[in-house]
Amino acid sequence: MIGSLTLDQLRVLVTIAELGSFSAAGRRLKRAQSAISQTVATLEGVQGVTLFDRSGHRPRLTDVGRALVVQARFILASASRFEAVAAGAREGIEPELAVAIDPLVPTAPLIESLRALRDAFPHLPVSFSTEGLRGAERRLRRGEAALAFCLLLPSVPEDIVALPLVEARLIPVVAPTHTLAQLGRAATWADIEEHIQLVLSDPATPDGASYGIIGTRVWRFVDLGRRLDFLLAGLGWCRMPEDLVAPFLKNGRLVTLRVDEEPSASTGTLTVYAAHMRARPLGRAGRWLLDDLRTRFGMPVSLNGLQGW
Structure with missing residues (x-):
């Protein structure tokens, strides 16, 4: 029976529910009250349900009527989006x-x-x-x-x-409890090679090309947030986006790792x-x-x- 359902019928149903009477719905939709009544009767007949209790002075939605008004609003909103996407496509806007x-x-x-x-x-x-x-x-x-x-x-x-x-600027950082943070001097690359480097990796090719890796003690991460957790816990060092670690540098949970004689191959941006x-x-x-x-x-x-x- 869905094939006999029309957007106009649903619009009439929702308008009556919003205004509380057939006559008020007719005025808003610029139709005679008899036309509104006939639309509702057709909808009820086709769907085999009673939408309004007409025993009182004003029509009241039945339980099934209230449930179907919710569905009608959803369908009408979807139809509006359908039309908007089509109109946008005519103006060169992507459908998605x-x-x-x-x-x-x-x-x-x-x-x-x-x-x-x-x-x-x-x-x-x-x-x-x-x-x-x-x-x-x-x-x-x-x-x-x-x-x-x-x-x-x-x-x-x-x-x-x-x-x-x-340009994303990457800076070497470490937790203040980490050995590298307590050297009292700039770390050499020989110092750094002894410690775990926390590396962001491509999950599809974890053994693929590596950029900026120093030494062989490497822990690999797919998720930037998980790598940050390990960094804050003092389990390694890494280069991180400056904007991401700025709050942790400010509150002292991370410190910038001073590096002496950083190889030219290492990237800062x-x-x-x-x-x-x-x-x-x-x-x-x-x-x-x-x-x-x-x-x-x-x-x-x-x-x-x-x-x-």
Whole structure:
């Protein structure tokens, strides 16, 4: 019987429930009361239920009527979103925007940009996923994300369009109880090699290429938060994003590890890119999000005229 159900019938049902009478619903919907009554009677007849108790001065919803009003509101809202997505597609807005990020991406500006995106495109379905190292790039390649904020090591692949977004500054840190924090001098690389390094790894290829690893005493982590727990517990040292550890440096739970004669091969910054597959250009909402993010990161530029985006 669902085939005989119409959005108009549901709209009439919800309007009566909101206003409390058939006549008031008729006035709002600009219809005669008899037309409203006939719509309700048809809905009740087709569905085989009684929606209103008409024994009193004003119609009252039955128990099943109250339950179905809830469902009717849900269906009407879904229909409105359906129409909004279709209208957006006609204007070049993606039907959905899937975003993936690597763990080293600064999150505060991203959160604010996603809030602004929601205000600018209120009907746009957005999906979001955080990934282990290089996971965002994999989602991009599998078609599970349209836009990735990620590291691209050792270089940007040919089939990906990547725009530098921000330089993530990594600093060596350690718990104040750790041996390296109590040397009373800058640590040499020989000192550091004796201690466990807490390394963020790609879960898909844990034995793949390594960047910035010193020595052989390595504990590997997929999750940045779990690595931070071990760091705070004094179980090793590592380089961490400066913005993430700033509160712990301020309250004394971490200290900066002073390093003497740091090898030139070790990296202090990593480039975070906004990336999409070259064969799948971004739509209007994706470009808007990047415009907003670059402004928040202090890199104002309009992407609307940028070839490839």
